[in-house]
Amino acid sequence: MSFDAILDDYEKRRDHALGMGGPERVAKIKARGSLNARERIDYLFDSGTFIESGLFATSFIPEAQPSTPTDGKVCGYGRIDGREAAVVSHDLSVKGASSSLTNVKKMRHMRETAIKNGMPLVLLNESSGARIPDTMGAVGTGALGQDNEQFVRRREVPYAAAVLGPAYGTACWFTQLSDFVAMRKGGVLAVSSPKVTEIAIKEKVDPEELGGWKMQSEVTGKVDYATDTDEEAIDLIKKFLSYLPSHHNQRAPVAAVPSGSGDAARKIFDIVPAERQKVYDMRKVVAALSDTDSVFEMKPRFARGATTAFARMNGSTVGFVCSNPLFKAGALDPDACDKVTSFLVLCDSFNIPLVFLTDTPGFLIGLAGEVKKAPGKIMNFMTAMQLCSVPKISIVMRKSYGQAYLNMAGTRNADEMLAWPSADIGFMDPNVAVNVVHGVTYEQDPEKFTQLLDEVSQESSAYDLASIFSSQFVIDPRETRDVIIRLLEVHSRERTGGISKHQLCNWPTTY
Amino acid sequence: MAEERVRSEMTGKVWKIVTKVGDKVSDGDEIMILESMKMEIPVMVDTDGTIKEFLVGEGDEVTEDQEIAILET
Numbered sequence: 001m002s003f004d005a006i007l008d009d010y011e012k013r014r015d016h017a018l019g020m021g022g023p024e025r026v027a028k029i030k031a032r033g034s035l036n037a038r039e040r041i042d043y044l045f046d047s048g049t050f051i052e053s054g055l056f057a058t059s060f061i062p063e064a065q066p067s068t069p070t071d072g073k074v075c076g077y078g079r080i081d082g083r084e085a086a087v088v089s090h091d092l093s094v095k096g097a098s099s100s101l102t103n104v105k106k107m108r109h110m111r112e113t114a115i116k117n118g119m120p121l122v123l124l125n126e127s128s129g130a131r132i133p134d135t136m137g138a139v140g141t142g143a144l145g146q147d148n149e150q151f152v153r154r155r156e157v158p159y160a161a162a163v164l165g166p167a168y169g170t171a172c173w174f175t176q177l178s179d180f181v182a183m184r185k186g187g188v189l190a191v192s193s194p195k196v197t198e199i200a201i202k203e204k205v206d207p208e209e210l211g212g213w214k215m216q217s218e219v220t221g222k223v224d225y226a227t228d229t230d231e232e233a234i235d236l237i238k239k240f241l242s243y244l245p246s247h248h249n250q251r252a253p254v255a256a257v258p259s260g261s262g263d264a265a266r267k268i269f270d271i272v273p274a275e276r277q278k279v280y281d282m283r284k285v286v287a288a289l290s291d292t293d294s295v296f297e298m299k300p301r302f303a304r305g306a307t308t309a310f311a312r313m314n315g316s317t318v319g320f321v322c323s324n325p326l327f328k329a330g331a332l333d334p335d336a337c338d339k340v341t342s343f344l345v346l347c348d349s350f351n352i353p354l355v356f357l358t359d360t361p362g363f364l365i366g367l368a369g370e371v372k373k374a375p376g377k378i379m380n381f382m383t384a385m386q387l388c389s390v391p392k393i394s395i396v397m398r399k400s401y402g403q404a405y406l407n408m409a410g411t412r413n414a415d416e417m418l419a420w421p422s423a424d425i426g427f428m429d430p431n432v433a434v435n436v437v438h439g440v441t442y443e444q445d446p447e448k449f450t451q452l453l454d455e456v457s458q459e460s461s462a463y464d465l466a467s468i469f470s471s472q473f474v475i476d477p478r479e480t481r482d483v484i485i486r487l488l489e490v491h492s493r494e495r496t497g498g499i500s501k502h503q504l505c506n507w508p509t510t511y
Numbered sequence: 512m513a514e515e516r517v518r519s520e521m522t523g524k525v526w527k528i529v530t531k532v533g534d535k536v537s538d539g540d541e542i543m544i545l546e547s548m549k550m551e552i553p554v555m556v557d558t559d560g561t562i563k564e565f566l567v568g569e570g571d572e573v574t575e576d577q578e579i580a581i582l583e584t
Contacts, residue, residue, distance in 0.1 A: 276550070278550075278551060279551060279552060279553065325550065326553070327520060328520055329548045329550040329552055331521070331548060361548040361550065364521070366575075368575060429548070429549055431549045432548075
């Protein structure tokens, strides 16, 4: 055969593979307002940087080969804002992007290449689950599981996922394993499809209830953001990755500091009321302390009594862990513990310094919390926080009580402990303590209550904390940003080049 | 017209209702204030709509997740 003929054949095969599941199926994807698997990759990567791996992979079943271009998962490498990344983009037009023996090998190669070379793994997920009949029977199922590291996370590199349609089986598993998840509204994230679920449990199941965006972003907290379009979801992945290093032995990239950064920090009293019974939105405080427009909140719709957010201070990434008085008075419930723990794991794994902003009445107590394993969640949070070896700066703003004081990196749990002069610290809110310790309520005896309140409130000030050197600084709230930046310069971890011990790197991805 | 039930985020007491039936509200607006854990906790709606009915009055005790108002959306 001449080279012309060989190349002619090559081009035909390539065009067939690039054509995905054929014009009709691709048009269907477009009609529902989605990008197809290849358009998503184009949108993700810097123009002209994508190089595809496994273009000619197909099903291992000979008769299925013509109908399985790329075997339904488009894989390869490209650059995001100039930095290398690997991608798995599920192609719903090819057998529902179902997982098969061949395309699982492709996924493995992406994961291994990403980890070996220190670049993020991006998962554009949409899959009907395991492919039938490939995985049926002992031969089909037994052929799986060749990769005994497939589902292991050591967080050498970030995983970022988008759920852009149905995501069952492997697509669901890798979403669970990811550090960040954006979900297009209308997508479903679940173990199995509603059809399989209905057959199994003999009950009609609504896809939205089974694993829709509202449930996943507000109840389970597995999804960080819900979006209306594929583009928005992919933009969020890019934004998330911009705060992180490409791998665990790197510091996060440093950005330019926008003009006007720090102006709002000096007007912090416009946000935080002095009266402790008044609430405010801690997210506004984080925004004021950070470089202008640099805040990226994680899980904003889930467990809102806690705020977790990446931001930049003087151009460098920091992770904020806060109680937010606007929701549940800033009391931390079991979901908030999970949210904070996952963020601590992420920041420590990728060398992001932590700033704790505390204004909390404590952990939310009560029957509902106990049923949701509050004690265990509090200890998971505490253990994770104590294992964090990135720099930790902890600031009590107005109040911090009981175990929550310790969980929010109180005393020696932080590299530096700070308090605003307004801070009140104790084993519980003094108003509650009067009742608990002395059995007196304001309603019963206002005079006695006030006298006891004065007694209980003794020695609970920022200065009392500083006097025993359990805090190193009492600061003017308007100087909070400047002090954090300066202390992070001091706690630079220069001996390790800013790299943490990564003691949380294989902490479970959901709990 | 659809209805949206506004729920209490936590156990507490209704301290002040700051809107009235018929008021138009937007996502993030405060419709009442609860008192809990010695703090004033705003109840905010997360959708646009009109207040159709309050299911609680000032001074009432509420529990977490209790329905406290109905919005027409």
